[in-house]
Amino acid sequence: MCVELNRLRTIGVLGATGAIGRALGDVFEQHDADYRVVSRSRPLTACFPHADAVPADLLDAACVERAVTGLETIFFAPGIARTDCENLVPMTRNVLAAAARAGVRRLVAITSIAAYGVTAAERVSERHAHAPSGREGAVRNEQEQLILSAHDAHGLRTLVVHLPGVYGPHADRGFVNHFMREALAGKAAPYVGSTALPHEYLFVPDAAETLIRLTMDDGAFGRCWNLGGAGTITGDEFFAQVELAIGHSVRVHHVNKLMLHTLGLFIGFARESAEMFELAEQSVILDDSALHARIANVHKTSYADGIARTIAWMREHPIAAPDRHDNTLRAS
Numbered sequence: 358m359c360v361e362l363n364r365l366r367t368i369g370v371l372g373a374t375g376a377i378g379r380a381l382g383d384v385f386e387q388h389d390a391d392y393r394v395v396s397r398s399r400p401l402t403a404c405f406p407h408a409d410a411v412p413a414d415l416l417d418a419a420c421v422e423r424a425v426t427g428l429e430t431i432f433f434a435p436g437i438a439r440t441d442c443e444n445l446v447p448m449t450r451n452v453l454a455a456a457a458r459a460g461v462r463r464l465v466a467i468t469s470i471a472a473y474g475v476t477a478a479e480r481v482s483e484r485h486a487h488a489p490s491g492r493e494g495a496v497r498n499e500q501e502q503l504i505l506s507a508h509d510a511h512g513l514r515t516l517v518v519h520l521p522g523v524y525g526p527h528a529d530r531g532f533v534n535h536f537m538r539e540a541l542a543g544k545a546a547p548y549v550g551s552t553a554l555p556h557e558y559l560f561v562p563d564a565a566e567t568l569i570r571l572t573m574d575d576g577a578f579g580r581c582w583n584l585g586g587a588g589t590i591t592g593d594e595f596f597a598q599v600e601l602a603i604g605h606s607v608r609v610h611h612v613n614k615l616m617l618h619t620l621g622l623f624i625g626f627a628r629e630s631a632e633m634f635e636l637a638e639q640s641v642i643l644d645d646s647a648l649h650a651r652i653a654n655v656h657k658t659s660y661a662d663g664i665a666r667t668i669a670w671m672r673e674h675p676i677a678a679p680d681r682h683d684n685t686l687r688a689s
Contacts, residue, residue: 365463365572368392369428371415371452372435374404376528377467377520380565381432382408395424415448422455430572431456433504434467436530442496449500457511464515465572466504467564470641472497472519480644483519483581501581514578518568521586521643525561525663526670533558534667540599541671545610552592552611555640559586560663563656570652577651585643587657598660602668 368385370378373394382405385392393409394401401410413420415435425431435448449466456464473481474488489495501517508515524533532549539546567584571577590598600607649655658666 366391366429367427368430368432369395369425370432370434371395371424372433373401373408374398375434375436376523376525376531376561377434377564377568378432379404379527380525380561381434381568383562384565384569393424393428415451416444418451418455421451422458425452425455425461426459428456428459428461430463430465431461432465432467432568432572442493445496445500446503449503453503453507453513456513457507460511461513463572463578464504464507464513465568466500466515466517467568468497468501468517468519470519470521470643472501473641475639476641479640480642481583482644483583483647505579505581508579514575516571516578517581518571519581519583519643520564521557521559521641523559523561523564525667526674528561528667529676534671537599537664537667538671538676540607541603541668543605543608545608547610547612548592548596549612550592552596552609555589555591555642557586557589557642558660559584560658560666563587563658567648567652567655571648574651582648582651583643583645584648584655585645587659587663589640589642590660595660595664598664599668601661602665 368390370381370385370392372378373382374396378394378396382392382394384390386405386407389407392405393411394405395411395413395415397412397414399412401408401412411424413424415421431452433449433452435445452464470481471491471494472487472489473485474490474494476485476488478485487498487501489498504515504517507513522533523531524537528534529538532547536546536548564584571582596607596609645655
C-alpha cells in the first residue's frame with residue numbers, strides 16, 4: 358500500500374476530523390504518506406501527528422485556495438449537520454474552483470444515500486434515478502451533479518462515492534454509534550423506524566481502504582459509485598449483536614415519525630430527521646456490484662466483529678463534548 362499511495366502524490370483530506378477523514382488519516386499515518394488535513398477543528402496535530410495540518414473554513418474561498426494549493430489528490434468529506442446542509446453547495450463550489458486553479462488532478466467526494474431518496478428498487482444501483490426526499494437529499498443531489506460536471510475540466514478528474522450509515526471509531530455523530538454509546542451507558546437507546554426492516558451499515562475503516570483503492574484506479578473517475586455495508590441487518594439483529602458486545606441487555610427507545618415531528622417544532626435537527634424518516638421506513642440497500650467488479654476483494658468487516666471492535670473502542674474513548682466548528686460527516 359505504501360508504494361501505491363505514492364502514486365497519489367500529495368493527498369489532502371478536507372473535513373478531516375470526521376469519521377471518514379480520521380479513518381483515511383489512520384491509513385496515511387500507518388504508511389508514512391505525504392498528506393494534508395483540512396478542517397475548522399483545532400488542534401489538528403493531535404489527531405494527525407505527521408500530517409501537514411491546515412485549519413480552514415470551507416465556506417471561505419480564500420482559505421480553501423490556500424488549503425488545496427500543492428495537492429494532487431483531494432478526499433472531500435465535509436461534515437454537514439442536516440440543519441446546516443445548505444452550506445454544502447457553496448463549500449463544493451469553493452473546493453472545485455480552488456482545485457481547478459491549483460491544478461489538482463483528482464477529487465473524490467464522499468456522500469450519503471440521501472441523494473437517491475425514496476426508492477422502489479430492492480437494491481439501488483448507481484443507475485437508479487435520484488428522487489431526493491427533503492432538504493438534505495436535494496442538497497446532496499446538487500452537490501453530486503456539481504462534482505460530476507466538473508470531471509475533465511482544467512485537468513481535474515472527479516468521482517462520487519455513496520455510503521450507507523457508517524459506524525466505528527470516531528463515527529460518534531452518526532446514529533449507529535449514538536445508539537451503541539447510549540446502550541453501553543445503560544440508557545434507553547433511541548432507534549428510528551421499524552426494527553423488522555433490514556438496513557445496512559459500513560464499518561468506517563473498511564470505507565477508508567476501499568476509497569483509497571478506488572482513487573488509485575484512473576479509470577474509475579467520471580462517475581458515481583456505491584459502497585454498501587456488510588450485508589443487511591434488521592434492528593432486532595443489530596440489538597442482539599450490541600448486547601453480545603456489551604455483555605448486558607439493551608433497552609431500546611423506539612422513535613416514530615410523530616415523535617420526530619413533535620420535537621421538530623422546537624429542535625431543528627429533529628425536524629430534519631423527520632424529513633428523512635421516509636428513508637428509515639424502507640430498506641435503502643446499495644447495489645455495489647459495479648464496484649466489486651472494478652476492485653477485487655473489497656473487504657467488509659462483519660457486524661459481529663465491527664460492533665465488538667466499536668464497543669471496545671468506546672470503552673477506551675469516553676465521548677467528549679463535540680466541537681461546534683468540527684467539519685465531520687454528521688449526516689451519515
